[in-house]
Amino acid sequence: xxxxxxxxxxxxxxxxxxxxxxxxxxxxxxxxxxxxxxxxxxxxxxxxxxxxxxxxxxxxxxxxxxxxxxxxxxxxxxxxxxxxxxxxxxxxxxxxxxxxxxxxxxxxxxxxxxxxxxxxxxxxxxxxxxxxxxxxxxxxxxxxxxxxxxxxxxxxxxxxxxxxxxxxxxxxxxxxxxxxxxxxxxxxxxxxxxxxxxxxxxxxxxxxxxxxxxxxxxxxxxxxxxxxxxxxxxxxxxxxxxxxxxxxxxxxxxxxxxxxxxxxxxxxxxxxxxxxxxxxxxxxxxxxxxxxxxxxxxxxxxxxxxxxxxxxxxxxxxxxxxxxxxxxxxxxxxxxxxxxxxxxxxxxx
Amino acid sequence: xxxxxxxxxxxxxxxxxxxxxxxxxxxxxxxxxxxxxxxxxxxxxxxxxxxxxxxxxxxxxxxxxxxxxxxxxxxxxxxxxxxxxxxxxxxxxxxxxxxxxxxxxxxxxxxxxxxxxxxxxxxxxxxxxxxxxxxxxxxxxxxxxxxxxxxxxxxxxxxxxxxxxxxxxxxxxxxxxxxxxxxxxxxxxxxxxxxxxxxxxxxxxxxxxxxxxxxxxxxxxxxxxxxxxxxxxxxxxxxxxxxxxxxxxxxxxxxxxxxxxxxxxxxxxxxxxxxxxxxxxxxxxxxxxxxxxxxxxxxxxxxxxxxxxxxxxxxxxxxxxxxxxxxxxxxxxxxxxxxxxxxxxxxxx
DNA sequence: CTGTTAGCGCATTCAC
DNA sequence: GTGAATGCGCTAACAG
Numbered sequence: 001x002x003x004x005x006x007x008x009x010x011x012x013x014x015x016x017x018x019x020x021x022x023x024x025x026x027x028x029x030x031x032x033x034x035x036x037x038x039x040x041x042x043x044x045x046x047x048x049x050x051x052x053x054x055x056x057x058x059x060x061x062x063x064x065x066x067x068x069x070x071x072x073x074x075x076x077x078x079x080x081x082x083x084x085x086x087x088x089x090x091x092x093x094x095x096x097x098x099x100x101x102x103x104x105x106x107x108x109x110x111x112x113x114x115x116x117x118x119x120x121x122x123x124x125x126x127x128x129x130x131x132x133x134x135x136x137x138x139x140x141x142x143x144x145x146x147x148x149x150x151x152x153x154x155x156x157x158x159x160x161x162x163x164x165x166x167x168x169x170x171x172x173x174x175x176x177x178x179x180x181x182x183x184x185x186x187x188x189x190x191x192x193x194x195x196x197x198x199x200x201x202x203x204x205x206x207x208x209x210x211x212x213x214x215x216x217x218x219x220x221x222x223x224x225x226x227x228x229x230x231x232x233x234x235x236x237x238x239x240x241x242x243x244x245x246x247x248x249x250x251x252x253x254x255x256x257x258x259x260x261x262x263x264x265x266x267x268x269x270x271x272x273x274x275x276x277x278x279x280x281x282x283x284x285x286x287x288x289x290x291x292x293x294x295x296x297x298x299x300x301x302x303x304x305x306x307x308x309x310x311x312x313x314x315x316x317x318x319x320x321x322x323x324x325x326x327x328x329x330x331x332x333x334x335x336x337x338x339x340x341x342x343x344x345x346x347x348x349x
Numbered sequence: 350x351x352x353x354x355x356x357x358x359x360x361x362x363x364x365x366x367x368x369x370x371x372x373x374x375x376x377x378x379x380x381x382x383x384x385x386x387x388x389x390x391x392x393x394x395x396x397x398x399x400x401x402x403x404x405x406x407x408x409x410x411x412x413x414x415x416x417x418x419x420x421x422x423x424x425x426x427x428x429x430x431x432x433x434x435x436x437x438x439x440x441x442x443x444x445x446x447x448x449x450x451x452x453x454x455x456x457x458x459x460x461x462x463x464x465x466x467x468x469x470x471x472x473x474x475x476x477x478x479x480x481x482x483x484x485x486x487x488x489x490x491x492x493x494x495x496x497x498x499x500x501x502x503x504x505x506x507x508x509x510x511x512x513x514x515x516x517x518x519x520x521x522x523x524x525x526x527x528x529x530x531x532x533x534x535x536x537x538x539x540x541x542x543x544x545x546x547x548x549x550x551x552x553x554x555x556x557x558x559x560x561x562x563x564x565x566x567x568x569x570x571x572x573x574x575x576x577x578x579x580x581x582x583x584x585x586x587x588x589x590x591x592x593x594x595x596x597x598x599x600x601x602x603x604x605x606x607x608x609x610x611x612x613x614x615x616x617x618x619x620x621x622x623x624x625x626x627x628x629x630x631x632x633x634x635x636x637x638x639x640x641x642x643x644x645x646x647x648x649x650x651x652x653x654x655x656x657x658x659x660x661x662x663x664x665x666x667x668x669x670x671x672x673x674x675x676x677x678x679x680x681x682x683x684x685x686x687x688x689x690x691x692x693x694x695x696x697x698x
Numbered sequence: 699c700t701g702t703t704a705g706c707g708c709a710t711t712c713a714c
Numbered sequence: 715g716t717g718a719a720t721g722c723g724c725t726a727a728c729a730g
Contacts, residue, residue: 407707
């Protein structure tokens, strides 16, 4: 049998479609006799009735669907964010339409295409594109949106991780182990997170009375090759510790250090920002600062849900790091002997 | 101004909506005067008109949307498949609705929820669930679907990788390096891919005249911890090489080998199935067999697109591996000296 | 070649 | 408390 419609339900329950609609939608002002309501609900259940999404959407101009567009699917940070977004969306009765948008793609319009024809009520957007092009594309959609993992001048809502605080935590850990020559493998120059991390690095240095040495900083971006290249550039400066912006760049750096015959953590400590399974797959297992990436996706989604409901929610502050995960890649600075206790095992997860 | 509708276009072009509809839809039999057509197209462009997806869906009972449901988002294999699916979907004018379904979740109905109310025209399903529960849920949707990365008795269409061939390639590589005591870190027992891989392992062994030793096989599943546990179990059997079902299990195994003081590849070679960035992040960089995971997503999507178009396409054969990627984790068996050439560097990518 | 007509299934006034 | 009527925007016969 074909999918039952509202009028099927109404007919079998002996009521008008409008009554059935009211009941099934759980309308606030329920001026419906209890007996009638029960009959309708009962019939609907028997028929396994579900409202036709198109008809409802056509009528209400709302889709109960959110769009999420990401620059890469294979990035663990975005993967986690998507996972959180999907879960939150489902909890609020929304579906998630996913789209991919290559960084720098001049295809003028994933955002628009998604928002056209009321396909989505709102957009979750992660992007590595420049502020101006992103903003103009977004504004052209005339749709509510929330930025994921970045800020954007001119955009009201974005949910980000507190990269600066995370960097501070990493740096404090290294300093507590006696390190003072700490190299920084930075992210994409000009990028929001990269800037925050560099700021955290400098702040932390200053707080510990360590001078900032620009020769200990190199741009690694977000690839293993980038991390390796940056490390090659810095290795002659003889750092005793390396603070990498991401797991991937940390991995690239570690490969270079291995090749150069440096032992980790005996000769050099390495710490990465963000935590993921790969941290345990590296050798030695990487000490990291865990970040609430999945929660970022959840919060952004919840914000967006309220936004499309017509509310004007408060923005959310940068999400605090969840803490340090000490593994095997960090240890006391060489030459300090037993004066500082070496970390042992994984402290938290 | 509110979003323009078809009748706006028609009015401004001085034609009837039905004519505008025909033109804008690019109807096959275009019995429209060229001049009229141009006028309509022109007006539509000026207004930046887009058909309302709901109205169209309500009328045609088709959504131009596909659903994809995966058991995990953070698995690189699924991430790549999703990426391929999204690209193929976009090329064919479809959108992708993504949903997550925890393995073993008894929530009776992601599939159904997606297919209800014509939200999706078809489903791409990746699942680790048992055949019977999966099949019954899928059949209940009365929607076309294509399985991703697994087979299912009773299901007509599925797109899978040729795990058996991949395992053969890996095994052949190890044997060519002189290895004969080759351990196998297997996947989820009973799983389709795990079975294929084990079969490939046994076939390969037989082909090379090597006896099958059950004590050289352990279940590692798909986690680093699983790989480590399996490796601990096998290390006493003194294998000269380890063939891991996935990158993650390979990583877990490598950690155990490192801890035990085994050098890779001097004392033991390690090879993993599937290829991804993490392979280069491991130490030493992992030799792998590259698989067309993204293409799997593409092909599944293309199959589904044809299916929902009412065609009865041929099924697609298991996707052949893309080849061996020799990195640093495999080398000649110990004791053979220079009699076998060690692989150097990365051979292909 | 183009216009007229008739819904698709639902939510929502407005009556009663 | 419930029913009747209307239209969201579009496509698809059917006329002409």
